[in-house]
Amino acid sequence: MNAAAPPAATRVAIVGAGPTGLALAVTLAGAGIDFVLLDKLPEGANTSRAAVVHARTLEVLDELGAGAELVRRGLPVERFTVRHGGRTAAEFSFAGLPTPHPYTLMVPQSDTEAVLLDRLRALGGGVHRPYEVTGAAQDADGVTLTLAGGRTLRARYAVGADGMHSAVREAAGIGFPGNAYEQSFALADVTMGWRPGRDEVSLTFHPDGLIVVAPLPHGRFRVVAVMDDAPAAPDRACVQDLLDARSPGQARVERVVWGSRFRVHHRVADAYRAGRLLLAGDAAHVHSPAGGQGMNTGIQDGYALGRAFADDRLDAYEAGRRPVAERVVALTDRMTRLATLRNGPARAARDTVLPLLSRVPAFRTRITTELAELNYR
Known part of the structure; x- marks a missing residue:
């Protein structure tokens, strides 16, 4: 916890210190960009929640100097198996993928956040807690965030990494269409x-x-x-x-x-940017946990947005990341609906076709590459 109150002004205000906000903060810190990272909770969550870190995310964490420590804490798993009761229907292996991390890493989200926070502190940064953002107003020169209790923070840009019920997204007036399962x-x-x-x-x-x-x-x-x-x-x-x-x-x-x-829910924000307000992670997209894609996509959002700030290419952020979210939402929706079929004939067709498809090497590679998010480099 940061005991000091946040400063009155900064270049980038990040709202939300989950994996997405932490990844963005580490990226900005490494690039020497001034930021303030706020979170409304008095301390980081200590539950496991998201527990899958895929290959592409590990590549990003390597770039941020956090990959090796997370791998040390986690459990690499190379095989993904689809079953019917005790019978194996299909097997998929990550072992042959073209990446330094040909596996999925099983590790509690609390460890992922702790490793990112340690890296942020090593770079001289930290999290200001507990500071809840209750409003955001932008003008031609910047954004004024209003915090619970009346304090304000002035920033050139503000990023909502504050989850599905994002205060920043609401302030930006960005729609969040979709539905719940x-x-x-x-x-x-x-x-x-x-x-x-x-x-x-x-x-x-x-x-x-x-x-x-x-x-x-x-x-x-x-x-x-x-x-x-x-x-x-x-x-x-x-x-x-x-x-x-x-x-x-x-x-x-x-x-x-x-x-x-x-x-x-399965939702994608209508836009990732409205002027000086930007979105990342669950503030921009939410979807089924099928395939363990959510936290991974958020961490990659944070890294991509940090690089966009560093390279002065903010307009490229939405163009690069929103199509990824649309693809992830579509993939996880198909996986969820396939796995939760109630119609007898449809289940029978699935149970017949999947084992046949899984014997095709190109199909297995396509599935594992998509799950590992290696298509999003």
Whole structure:
């Protein structure tokens, strides 16, 4: 936590110190650009939330000087498996991808934020907490942010990295069209015996909804399941029942370390910039957790926007990143709808075609390259 109050003026005000805001701040700090990073929470979140870091994001973190430490903390996983109950329907490997990181890194979001924050501090920066932005007004020369309690901050530009309910996006008057999925998601980090082991991320199809099991560091597993009405805090019995129903005979849950529920939207902001107000991360796009794309896209937004400031090419930011968000939202929507099919004939067609397609090397490479976000370099 930064004990000092924020200054009265800066070049770039960043609202939100999650992974997106931190990535932007580290990029600006490395380029010698003056900024102020604000967050309304008194301290960073200590829950795991997003737990997947893909190859392209690791390449970006390498550029920022944070990649090696995050890899040290995480668990590299090379294989992604689609299952029906205990039967394997398709396997995809990241091992042959053209990247220094041919795997997906499983690591709690709290670690990702901690590594980025450590890097920011090493560069002389920090986060001012807790400062909530309640309004933003721009003029020809800059932006005035109003903070809770009446304090103001003057900046040449302000960036909303403040999530789906972004105060900056609202102040900019930028639309955020899209919809919510009907189902809710249960999320739990657990210790358990899992028959497929710790060398893969497993996505299991089931008529009641998909369930994803992924290994985490320290012997834990992440379980994500679609439910019609997920409990606020899934307990051991809930997670065990889900696994028994959808992956029978595969799991024995010992303990729930942390659990939550969430509902998912698929939305892309109409624009990433309105004058001197800009958007990044969940303020600009939200989508299904299928494929673990959200935090990765946000970190890459932050890096791209920081480079746009450094290179004095702000107009290139939206042109480069908004199409990526549209593509990610479309991909995760297709994955979610494919995995949550309720219609019997449609499920049967999926279950027949996917194993056949997965035997085609070009198809496997296309899927892993897209998931790893290597197309977005």
